[in-house]
Amino acid sequence: MISRRVLLGLAFVAAIATPALAQDKSIVVASTTSTQDSGLFSHILPIFKAKTGIDVKVIAQGTGQALDTARRGDADVVFVHAKAQEEKFLAEGFGVKRFPVMFNDFVLIGPASDPVGIKGLDIETALKAIVATQAVFISRGDRSGTHAAELALWKDCGIDIEQAKGPWYKSIGQGMGAALNTAGAANAYVLSDRGTWLSFKNKGDLAILVEGDKRLFNQYGVMLVNPAKHPHVKADLGQQFINWLVSPEGQKAIADYKIDGKQLFFPNAGAPGA
């Protein structure tokens, strides 16, 4: 009786401890919260799976964390949006090659009542007004692509945010959705990618105040993790996914994703310099 139980227990432990078999056609993609929270992956991945039979398992993290996950070898492909960080990743030898995939843009969100009065301004004037009035601003603070873009914007606009920040500047260290939730609750301003904003369901009194400035451009790129660094990387399946993303079919799938008739991401594979 006891021995049978011990055997069962051992079998159970063995079942858990044995390495996962490589029978499944699947890859792990480290990507950003914006691509997941906006619903893009739920739209394009079933199309890719139907064509190739490959399961794409998406881990949604900030861009910085996604690149770190890939550096440790825990992902086959990275799909992120912070070109400078992506190029560093390539230079370190962790990535094979970077392919631009699509873009959308960032938008400055704030209370519809707009107490600072920045609606319709260019991004530089708007950010300066926020600093001058010390209106509450929510920063992602999580090394994500949007956080990197926010820091670059302060710098481009001639604002030293390290100097300027005070109690009004709240760094929450969380994803895009959480930042929007916080901004809604705190009547605050926040920088968001347009995709997450459009699909976000708890808009409350928030509205887009600044958009269309060319400094708000947001480029997404995809890279295969270098099998020379991490031999277990599923290079073949991963490259198939990348090839599909930049193919006319993949690009069309991205362009077809709309919420309330609005396109969220604009394919631009092969665009020079993107």
Next chain:
Amino acid sequence: MPDGTSALQLVFGGDPALYAIVALSLYVSVCAVILAALVALPFGASLALTRFPGRAFVVVVLNAFMGLPPVVVGLSVYLLLSRSGPLGFLGVLFTPRAMIIAQALLVMPIIAALTCQTVEDLWLEYRDELTALRVTPARRVATLLWDARFSLVTTLLAGFGRAAAEVGTVMIVGGNIDGFTRTMTTAIALETSKGDLPLAMGLGLVLIALIIVVNALAWGARRIGEIRAG
């Protein structure tokens, strides 16, 4: 999970994605409790019956570990199972197996500490008899665990409750992958971040209902067992 639906629609409309998430939550937490119990029940009972220098220290640490922060356990298991970590060759990171291992580590101290207490109390009753019969230590552990089985159901439920309700470890080691490692708790976190607070709240109520059902089943099993045992 389709957008724009309420949790009620998902539950009563028989949404397959929701059922898959519920099934995975149950599977992971139940496996974790079984795995933890295999180690923790004999360990807790042995600790109750033995006396050695430093035992008080072990008991205090064990009790303290009932409050292990899930994110710390998650992070430790993550670093262990990462491809760059010592057990990376297993390739189990971002799979349900990794989640089972992490949750098992989380509930092991709870089951061990509560078992230790239960068996210690029972030992006071049985000591004279078992000593007189010259029962070997291994048999003592087995006998006391068997006779405490009805109380230990509650111990296992405490472990299950902890496992099913936590989000920190499964988020880190599972990765919240749609259709693969997404559990009730990580789904709730995701829907919250998407701003769909009614759906998140609805899923939360489904999770609570699920935990009540599991506890009711365990209570029923315990009653039937007690009646049969007289």
